[in-house]
Amino acid sequence: MAKKKATKQEKCCDDSDVALPEDDTAADLAGLAWAVAHPARVRIVRLLIGRKACVCGEIVEEITLAQSTVSQHLKILKESGLIQGEVDGPRVCYCINRDKLKLLKKLIAGLK
Amino acid sequence: MAKKKATKQEKCCDDSDVALPEDDTAADLAGLAWAVAHPARVRIVRLLIGRKACVCGEIVEEITLAQSTVSQHLKILKESGLIQGEVDGPRVCYCINRDKLKLLKKLIAGLK
DNA sequence: ATCCTTTATCGTCGATGTACGATAGGATGG
DNA sequence: CCATCCTATCGTACATCGACGATAAAGGAT
Numbered sequence: 001m002a003k004k005k006a007t008k009q010e011k012c013c014d015d016s017d018v019a020l021p022e023d024d025t026a027a028d029l030a031g032l033a034w035a036v037a038h039p040a041r042v043r044i045v046r047l048l049i050g051r052k053a054c055v056c057g058e059i060v061e062e063i064t065l066a067q068s069t070v071s072q073h074l075k076i077l078k079e080s081g082l083i084q085g086e087v088d089g090p091r092v093c094y095c096i097n098r099d100k101l102k103l104l105k106k107l108i109a110g111l112k
Numbered sequence: 113m114a115k116k117k118a119t120k121q122e123k124c125c126d127d128s129d130v131a132l133p134e135d136d137t138a139a140d141l142a143g144l145a146w147a148v149a150h151p152a153r154v155r156i157v158r159l160l161i162g163r164k165a166c167v168c169g170e171i172v173e174e175i176t177l178a179q180s181t182v183s184q185h186l187k188i189l190k191e192s193g194l195i196q197g198e199v200d201g202p203r204v205c206y207c208i209n210r211d212k213l214k215l216l217k218k219l220i221a222g223l224k
Numbered sequence: 225a226t227c228c229t230t231t232a233t234c235g236t237c238g239a240t241g242t243a244c245g246a247t248a249g250g251a252t253g254g
Numbered sequence: 255c256c257a258t259c260c261t262a263t264c265g266t267a268c269a270t271c272g273a274c275g276a277t278a279a280a281g282g283a284t
Binding site: 026027029030033034036037038039041042043045046049101104105108109111112 | 138139141142145146148149150151153154155157158161213216217220221223224
């Protein structure tokens with residue numbers, strides 16, 4: 001039962017035994033991809049990339065969502081490590097974590 | 113009330129008015145990112161990149177999940193456009209959509 | 225001390241994701 | 255035609271997301 005007789009196809013499915021390389025990065029990539037897997041979060045990330053940093057309130061103005069919803073998205077982004085929040089008096093100043101962004105790019109670019 | 117007295121910070125938050133460029137791509141990026149936002153799907157994508165193509169059954173063997181679950185992940189990947197399935201007799205042969213993969217890479221790399 | 229501003233968290237609701245077993249559908253082989 | 259193999263889909267259960275309003279918490283400002 002090891003070899004099929006190739007009834008009609010010859011075109012499909014090579015049997016090369018590609019061991020999946022470093023499977024732990026799958027979770028890393030999934031986590032970072034998940035962070036940008038929502039349009040609002042993509043917009044936030046782009047906004048933060050465009051500026052050096054940005055106060056939460058400004059983000060809420062840009063994104064047409066309730067403040068609490070934006071806050072949740074910020075939390076998700078923060079948990080992924082893609083952004084960082086720094087308390088600045090009564091406000092919170094968010095900025096991109098360039099290293100994480102670089103890692104995301106590397107992992108995506110490494111898909112080959 | 114337009115300017116704050118800068119009580120203690122000077123370091124934070126530039127006010128440059130960066131209009132978010134092409135917001136429609138946010139949804140595209142979110143959709144593609146969503147496709148790889150799960151470890152199992154990352155593994156599937158990598159598997160399909162490593163080989164030219166792969167039958168569903170082989171994928172099920174590689175991924176330690178029930179066949180029905182793998183089938184669902186394949187469906188999600190197919191809906192994102194990242195992979196394509198071609199019926200090949202009783203089997204289904206999956207392969208990467210290189211164009212979509214390229215688009216994903218482009219969108220991620222364009223995050224700057 | 226009190227008010228106001230800013231942000232995070234809570235509670236809720238509906239929708240969706242993730243996982244599984246069971247089952248149906250389609251194609252091949254005997 | 256019937257049995258078998260492969261895959262998709264269904265049904266279910268639980269967890270989580272995504273959205274909102276309301277509220278709490280923390281830090282100025284008066």
